[in-house]
Amino acid sequence: MTKFLPNIDKKRKMSILHKAVTVELNQNHQCTAKTKTRKDVKGGGAKPRPQKGSGKARIGSLSSPLCRGGGVIFGPQNKKKELKINKKERKLAFKILLMNKKKDIYYLQNNFCNFQEPKTQNFIQQIKELKLKFILNTNKNILILLDHQNIILLKSIANISNIIVLSVKEINLQIILKADTILISFSAFKYLKKRYNV
Template sequence: MKVAVKDYKGKDTGRKAELSDDVFKIEPNEHAIYLDVKQYLAHQRQGTHKSKERAEIVGSTRKIKKQKGTGTARAGSIKSPIFKGGGRIFGPRPKDYTQKLNKNVKRLARRSALSLKSKENGIVVLEDFTFEQPRTKDFIEVLKALGLENKKSLFVLGDINNNVYLSSRNLAGSEVITNSELSTYKILNANSVVFLEGALEAIESNLKK
């Protein structure tokens, strides 16, 4: 499939980018998308949650009252979970939430997400550009020119470009990444995915493997 290449001012350059049908025009596999998004969200969890259990509470170990004759239940330690300040029963412990997913499934999921975005006309190809210095106003002008000012957008660069990245960092609705950071979740979370020409070849070669 062919997509018109625009410049950063939103004007048509007169050129067209050839997008591989094997990446941008396949039958989407919804289950692969589900698995990849599920893994991505799971990996955002730190898993550092922890509460102190009975054995970890610092407190006196003396028996707080006699065993019999009080008319109430026996109690051996102030650290018991039934008392205020005692340990927590079955409290959360540190846990690793990472999930394993086959590379081929991840590639299929990304191709499926790109194909869905392509069907929605959410793929934009932009010629490579940069800024002389980081400036949020300059990036906002690019968004206005592309009609993405009030929409979620994902810009995919071929290489690291600090001036473009820093210019977008304060904008909640836009994200700038390199081709190696592209994920199924980020593709689906954006209304439009803007590829710079320098990123296309690397993405297609990686997803065709």
């Protein structure tokens, strides 16, 4: 990853990255909470008591937020605030993040884990051959990126909790941020290079 990054100071880079991650989180947010306002509460049509003479405060409806069982003031309304980011900014955010992670990226041959049956032992053996044994003795998050999803590899690492295998087309900024070490095949890196110009 030696491509030239635009001449942007560190503060601006972090600002772009923060914006991109915030937009991503916003897009994944379900936004299902909703409360009833006074217009949604059933009943409350009749005036509960006369305007004057009771000695109490005047009240027009039992659906008022001041009454028990009435509506809620300023509660969540199941509306999502749509945040947007330009394509160029998003690409730049990916580039900044990958450049920051370059010390933790290791490259794999395209035939990585090309074995016939899913066995954890086969995966461990291949990792040892590549002199990447350190990823087996750590609790850090390991991300393996391939050009396509590998079912045999997925089954082989099913009982290793800190390793995730993904196709390079499935990644987003959050996944890369959470990864402490990234193993990427050359074909997957070629895809990243073409898409994000890293």
